[in-house]
Amino acid sequence: MSSPTLSAFARGLVAETAFDVLAVAKRLIDAGKDVISLQIGDSPFPTTASAITAGKAAIDAGRTRYAPSLGLPEFRVTIAATVTSEFGIPATAENVVVAPGAKPFEQFFCELFLEPGDAVLVFQPAFPTYEPNILRRGAVPVYRPLRQETDFRPDVAEIEKFVKHHPRAKAIFLNSPHNPTGGVATQEDLKAIADIVRGTNVAILSDEPYCHMVWEGKHHSILAEPDMLNHVVSAYTFSKSYSMSGWRCGYAIASAHNIDLIGKMINTSLSCAPPFVQLAGKAALEHDAAERDQAMTAFHGKVKLLVEELRKVPDVTVLMPKGTFYVFPRVEPICKRLGITSHGLAMYLLEGADDKRGVGCLGGECFGAAGQGFLRFSCAEPDERLVQAVAFFADAVTRTDRVKAYLETHPKYRV
Secondary structure (H helix, E strand, O other), rough: OOOOOOOOOOHOOOOOHHHHHHHHHHHHHHOOOEEEEEOOOOOOOOOOHHHHHHHHHHOOOOOOOOOOOOOOOHHHHHHHHHHHHHHOOOOOOOEEEEOOOOHHHHHHHHHOOOOOOOOEEOOOOOOHHHHHHHHHOEEEEEEEEOOHHHOOOHHHHHHHHHHHHHOOOOEEEOOOOOOOOOOOOOOHHHHHHHHHHOOOEEEEEEEEOOOOEOOOOOOHHHHHHOOOOOOOOEEEEOOOOOOOOHHHOOOEEEHHHHHHHHHHHOOOOOOOOOHHHHHHHHEEEHHHHHHHHHHHHHHHHHHHHHHHOOOOOOOEEOOOOOOOOOOOOOOOOHHHHHHHHHHHHHHHHHHHHHOOOEEOEEHHHHOOOOHOOOEEEEOOHHHHHHHHHHHHHHHHOHHHHHHHHHHHHOHHHHH
């Protein structure tokens, strides 16, 4: 029986690998395996208290119907005041739009600025949903590497070269603090990038979900630089800072004109973000900063612990991340010795190294070619489990017979 031909985009669509690995981990857990789950970027802490209370109260009060596509007016006011006070962004309510999480703004940014054939600069390793959103518009990603030896900061010279010399330069995806590497663009980097882009036809998506996970100094947004509102869409989420990943609550900041257009995109796709979720987010911003900061301190401790443990493992090179709750060790010598790709190594740790225990993590190539030879660990487990995970990793890479057996049944992971 014939069926409609699928689009080339649908046929080539690649999903975020963390969720695929999470599904494998859950299947193994259901079968009785002890899995230390460090593959997904989720918080191990409960949603902050005021957000829970306000969300429940909003449901009880009947705030379960449609809301304005741009977001509840009172929530937009609170968001604008927050980003102004915390990050120095010159925002008012008209510069704010609300959506279910930060991820939808990748698509809306591309719809706002990109035409087929436009070039978009993306630094790799990169969050894996950037590429499909660029390709959805028929635009062309232009990849440049982030390097461990420069703390995984974006190369300002590469940005200047792209903006000044690429004939179809139209957009830059900027992610700081950076997933998966933990790199952070300095304030000087952001000023230099703003100076390059200001007055050109180039737009920036500034993806800032980890704005409260900066471990040296404080978070800086490129929107705080002069005259950037017309060039930039900055995206934020409550998932990390307030442990609200399942609530799906996020927002973006941009010029009033661009915000209005994004609101129309939400109107014609998602309708709106649920009002009770928005009221939970509003309460989090107004009342939960101390609880948030306590969780961020705990995250920082987890990051330091994981790095300290990984530095004990032979042939592992790892930086102390400047931000996020990810650690991104270089394991290329281990991969070469075992004849396995870095994501193959990650899947071996989960599935093949031991019958009773596994460790979930991601191979760096899940974030693009520049990630090959690295692993990404999140810190979303209790401290003792982080120590156990690294000990398991250190032992597992010495079990060459187990690696050989795993590669025989999973040849796609051979180098």
